[in-house]
Amino acid sequence: MEPCRPRLLAALVLLLVMPLAPLLALPAVAEDFRLSDQCPPGFEQLGGDVCRLATLYDQYGSLRGRGVGGTRTGLPPRRDGFTAQQIDLGRYLFFDPLLSADGSLSCASCHDPALGFADGRGRSTGLHGEALPRGAPTLWNSAFLQHFFWDARADSLEAQLTGPLYAPEEMGNNPADLLAALRGNDAYPVLFRAAFGDDSGPIDTAQVYAALAAFEASLVSLNSRYDRYAHGDHSALDAEEIAGLNVFRSFVARCAECHTPPLFTNQQVAVIGSPEPPGLARDIGAEATLGSPKLRGAFKVPTLRNIARTAPYMHSGRFETLDEVVTFYNGGRGHAVPEGEALQLHWHIVSPDLADHELEQLVAFLGTLTDERFLPRVPTQVPSGLAVGGRSAREAPTPTGDAP
């Protein structure tokens, strides 16, 4: 079932055109921008254009409301309730390189809708072309997350987005310059008033963060073939995929113990002992966040939704394919931890000794978690007049060295 192929194609075409955009760009005219008064797909539109997400999982409960369980289990608490205008303003901001210090990077540079809202790189590329320590995670379904960043150091979308926005080696901006750029733009002051009210005063950072969070929280992917299976259409998966589901949730592979449906993450941190790319020192991960050496090398369990779209894998992209990932997990507890290195591996990291055909089934199952039906439209132009989306991951310069 490919109802949205045309839109995907459209998005791809747009992204391909992106590099040409500076040549084609005419100065943006404020009148060209009007915020949508329609909630994004999947959202019910309430009074005041407030958008409330509705999903088929809302039919179900979950134990203690935690949103972890089996096939028909409700989702964790979510962020929604933004207005259609706030979400659409967030969309413009998300694709506008105005947000970076030198006008070269937008959020979409590393969270590219055509690449599963990741960037296709093991480690993202910074403002000056440096290789950053970790990879960009997908933004799909971030409305449901309680912790953000690989090391779980932020507790809200707003706290998360200030990280890359102001990190010197990422977008490199600062609040004063950011506000000055937005306030000095022809279109943004009008758009912010449209989103936050006529009496909302001059643009402030809280509004910027809210609009970006609103857009990010609209990126919902819950309509994969797996979901159809979960809701009761058992013909949605073929025999190999169902066998893969059973390997996935078996207590031999134990994938579902941490990548727990319906979100395919239990939102905890875990030490799995996956290796860094050659030459890179061990990333201590959540040890720094929570101050416990027991969490040395712990990372947030990522969602597996759209996982087939977001290679390479792990926090620093050590594995190119899902085959490599499942082979790692099947390789035995701690097999990739260097001799003498102390890591307290998670108790579900075992030596499952799965057969080759079971690994293939597992990868087949992971492919059923793909759903980009609610892919948002990429703006044809952004208020700054800069290239929509800024420098894309594919045109990023070859890394010249590591970020400090």
Next chain:
Amino acid sequence: MKIGKLILALLVLAVAFGGGLWYGKQQSTTIIAANDAGGSYGGGFRSAEPDAKPRATAARGPGGTVHQVREGQAIQDAVNAAEPGDTIRIFPGTYTETVYIDKDGIRLIGVIEQGNWPTLEGEKRLNDAILYSGNDIVVENLKITNYKGNGIMGQAGNNFEIRNNLIIDTGVYGIFPQLGQNGIVEDNVVSGIEDAAIYVGMSDNIHVAGNEVFDSVAGIEIENSRHAIVENNYVHHNTGGVLAFITPGLPIKTTYDVIIRDNFIVDNNTPNFGAPGSTVAGIPAGTGVLIMAADEVVIENNIIRDHQTAGILVVDHANASNITADPDADPAPDQVAILDNLMLNNGYDTIDEVRALMLATMTRGTPDIVRAGEVRDSCIRNRHRYITVGLGDFADCDFANTDNIDNYLLPEPVPPREIDPSEQGKLTYLGICTGCHSYKGILIGPPVEMIQAMYKDDPEGIAAYIADPVKKRPTFPEMPPQDYLAPEVRLAVAEYLLTVGN
């Protein structure tokens, strides 16, 4: 009068017996006695109103198909064919398969014929024997052996009953209901398990009763769960007997309101053979009852004897090994209540950590009950009966027993997952249709306001179309059929679509 009744009953019996003989000669298959109903044994003396046997699944009316599975057939085929409310009877024989149940209301009932059990055989190759995610699942009378993972594993199924199964040498957990509410695990015999024979994980309202668990690392484990009763079990020859834990690092962070009563907990001294890194791999051999960080645990009227480390060990996270750090999990047990228990011959060859505590507190002898680390607001009854270590700040309990509590099952099962059709129409419209149709303007397909104009007062027309769409306009791509939605859902979504106003 009474004699007359008796004669009549004998007559009925004789006829039934004769009939059975005759029927048995005609057909080699065993007749399954219809013994599901029937009241309680009255006894010769009535003391009080007898309690009904606890149930977790909803009472069933008549109806529901019975599917029979015999050797050479696959249980899974019967599950695939079954509808909610159906029963699957599995006859003796060997079944080498993983059975998964992703639907509600299925009863998987083994038929035991003269000591011959239907056997699920994993050949040390298959992962789990039975996986279920549906509600109202019953698994009874099965022998399960040689699986690599779990014997019976529940993933967020509510209202389950797992009883009368024989689980032998089967991987990690024998019986593992996880993330479910309202369930019974009773009268199972589980042995040779490398983690917990019976493991209740992240669940609420659970009754674990009358099981025999042995030769495993842990006998019965209640982990990150609430409102659980563990009673009348025979727990022997494991490394640790009965455990109540908060394990850090899990998404549900609490354990409280657990009653451990009337169990035989005997000689759990088996050397620990848990997997490296597993939580139970840190259990000292010879531990009768182990409370780690769990709150409101009542230990009452158990016979706890012959454990080399201790009869009861109460510890916080700092005194447990192999566990991770989790700022959201409270590391200390609160309100543990140790009521009267019969304790004999415990702590006779205890571990160094306990010896050190004994030295520090100048305790002599063999310890029945040991506390290590922070434990808050706890109590013990008749402490003089035992040798205790570190219980100085335990108060005297102000209650004596848990007699007022029969079980913690819900008075009514967790209600079925059914919602109002209009709500289902809305969720389906927003969850699926809006991916291609916006109210006004063109996303992929035609706008909803155009569809509304075409199908005014005709939801049936829409429902029929979405099941089997035909290409109507050259400007739009062909719509994929939505026939996987049940007919009533297609109608509900069509009705909702006609009401949408923005």
